Amino acid sequence: MKTIAITGYKPHELGVFTKSHPAVFYIKKLIEKELKVLLDEGLEWVIISGQLGVELWAAEVVIELRLDYPQLNLAVLTPFLNQEERWKDSNKEQYERVLMEADFVDSITKRPYENPKQFMMKNQFVIKKTDGLLLIYDEEKPGSPQFMLETARKMKSQNEYTIRAFSFYDLQNIVEELQEDE
Template identity: 45%
Template structure:
């Protein structure tokens, strides 16, 4: 049983997603929701933590909010610093504000605006330290921003058996196939 699950993954641009109308975004969101549902049921997870950053983190937070009627799971959004959304596009800001307002717990890890990349490293370490397991959408063959989170997670894994759980490209492909078959689209 893991009480607290941290979630992260690629940013939208790292996945080639540049707007909410991308043809595979709904499939990706479905895959995230499916994986979260599986882990919540399997490990009796009580809290999901993200930093609310664009991409997998916001999509996972959005999924948790939608599953609250179904599961007694809570959402914590721990932003790395004040006004992290300041330079984001309008759609991302709207989703972030929704996630922030509907989270069960919110806080800023660094109690000031962005000053240095060390605030992001501190965020990664803090969230890994506060969680019992880590779910990440990441492919070791395609580097990206999640690699920094993973480096902390793997250190904790080696020291304390901390589970690092991947949402794999194969799982996403399976969701795409299932959704296309169910819609009669071949």
């Protein structure tokens, strides 16, 4: 896989309300571990839509990994212009840092928010432009990532497309692995 999309829960869907919450550390470690495997298989691009939560945390991991893997690129393809308009200042700062470090930034609809269809268009566009999807999502706890997963499953049913989904069980395994290493 040369290009993957990464998505997952938004912070409030995980009950994470601070950047120092322990879950953020473990989610980033899981993403880092998976990205290293994919980098060994030839990964070149990670695409996110810039959503708060798993996507921005993944972007931060990509930015850190580029120190050791300079061939790794980050693209931020937002569903619409100014998606961060109503976010808190601290979230806007995190988002702006990611945009400044990204190798490519664009908005899919080139218009401000109009309707939910822009999210559907974003999902279809991102899945069409990638070889696979890495997501942190547990089907027993429905949330916003389910729409991207459904789009990826449609793609997989018609084409060669890889879906790497990680549940709360996988996160628990990372926690235990890291605690054993200490």
